[in-house]
Amino acid sequence: LRAASSSSSRSRNATQQRLPGAIIIGVRKGGTRALLEMLSLHPDVEVAKAEVHYFNVEEHFQRGLAWYRAQMPFTLPGQLTVEKTPGYFASPQVPVRVWEMNPAVRLLLIVRDPAERLVSDYTQVLHNRVTRHKPYQPLEELLLRQGHIDPAYKALQRSLYHQHLTRWLDVFPREQVHVVDGEALIRHPFPELRRAEKFLDLPPRIAPSNFYFNTTKGFYCLLSAGGHDKCLDESKGRPHAPLSSQAFRKLCGYFREPNRLFFEMVGRSFSWC
Ligand code: A3P
Numbered sequence: 001l002r003a004a005s006s007s008s009s010r011s012r013n014a015t016q017q018r019l020p021g022a023i024i025i026g027v028r029k030g031g032t033r034a035l036l037e038m039l040s041l042h043p044d045v046e047v048a049k050a051e052v053h054y055f056n057v058e059e060h061f062q063r064g065l066a067w068y069r070a071q072m073p074f075t076l077p078g079q080l081t082v083e084k085t086p087g088y089f090a091s092p093q094v095p096v097r098v099w100e101m102n103p104a105v106r107l108l109l110i111v112r113d114p115a116e117r118l119v120s121d122y123t124q125v126l127h128n129r130v131t132r133h134k135p136y137q138p139l140e141e142l143l144l145r146q147g148h149i150d151p152a153y154k155a156l157q158r159s160l161y162h163q164h165l166t167r168w169l170d171v172f173p174r175e176q177v178h179v180v181d182g183e184a185l186i187r188h189p190f191p192e193l194r195r196a197e198k199f200l201d202l203p204p205r206i207a208p209s210n211f212y213f214n215t216t217k218g219f220y221c222l223l224s225a226g227g228h229d230k231c232l233d234e235s236k237g238r239p240h241a242p243l244s245s246q247a248f249r250k251l252c253g254y255f256r257e258p259n260r261l262f263f264e265m266v267g268r269s270f271s272w273c
Contacts, residue, residue: 006117015074019065020048022106022200023098025168026089028158029120030110031182033236034219036084038185038193039209041224044202046073048083055092055098065101080200090157090164095171107172110183113272114159114259115251116240118143121155123241139243149254156254158172163260169265179266189220248273 024032040047054060055066072081088094089109098105112120122139129136142153149156157163168177178199185192190208197204214221214231221231243251252273263269 015076016067017026018075018081019069019070020072020083020105021079021102022082022108022112023088024082024084024086024097024108025094026086026109026159026164027088027111027117028089029113029117029124031160031180031185032084032086033232034189034190035108035110035180035184035196037222037230037232038189038206038210039082039196039200041129041193041206042197042202043205043223043225044078045080045082045200046075046122048072049082050088051085052083052087055094055101056085056122060264061097065128068101076085080202084216089168093168095168099171103172105176107168107177108180108196108199110180110182111161111262111270113159113270115248115273118159118241118251119240119248121158123238124235125155126241127235127238133229139241140247143251144208144247149250159255160258162265165223165262165265175265179268181270183270186219243264 024035026032036047039045048071050071052060052068052071054071060067073082075081088098098107107264119139122142126136126139143150143156151157165177178196180192189211190206193206194204197206210223211220212223213219217231217237219237220231221229223229253273259270259272
């Protein structure tokens with residue numbers, strides 16, 4: 001009740017909807033929801049709760065910027081609006097469209113071991129299929145063709161971070177893209193959030209006391225200033241679909257070179273498989 005009345009009083013206080021100053025562009029299954037929720041702990045940040053899919057879904061894009069703005073939360077002047085749509089990262093038409101909206105917009109990219117990301121991606125698709133009564137196909141069947149990794153598998157392509165990031169860096173300077181380590185965000189959210197605040201030119205307001213480890217969930221959950229306690233829903237951090245260790249090793253081998261190219265591009269490395 002308190003949350004509802006404070007947000008309605010905020011919207012009465014001459015606030016307005018503004019275009020985002022920062023966008024979490026991906027990667028799908030990288031921890032984008034956790035990052036958005038954690039950023040929203042900051043008093044100067046307001047986030048679009050639902051994924052907007054403006055730049056990547058033609059039907060939305062055709063509605064124009066007024067429609068996009070109408071999807072945004074109400075903010076006071078000086079507050080930062082953030083939206084997250086992980087589908088932006090791998091969509092070729094998106095970087096230029098974002099640039100045309102605002103060439104100074106800040107981009108957040110949260111990454112994770114691409115092999116783990118792929119299995120998580122498959123698990124999500126599988127989960128959606130099951131609820132839509134589509135037939136079950138094991139991951140190995142989709143991933144391997146005659147014992148070799150099938151490069152046509154969509155979830156595999158979404159893990160080729162260097163290919164997608166190249167298109168963003170054709171449009172935006174490297175300094176405008178902040179890379180967040182998704183595995184580090186799981187283990188120790190606070191330092192990643194401190195770095196994100198710095199990148200976003202926000203005063204440091206998110207504190208270690210905003211996070212507590214929930215042993216039932218097995219992940220950090222959030223404590224806001226008002227004492228509200230929030231864990232991410234059960235679709236975040238769920239058990240992964242099975243994959244043989246042999247197939248997983250093949251996947252790791254497949255990503256070795258793409259990962260090297262990605263590390264070169266971002267100027268840092270990650271301890272991925
Ligand atoms: P898994 O479900 O594969 O573990 P996204 O929000 O981009 O879909 O990312 C989902 C991932 O966020 C989860 O993937 C989970 O590992 C990660 N994550 C990071 N921090 C989390 C947190 N505090 N609670 C739950 N999931 C978190």
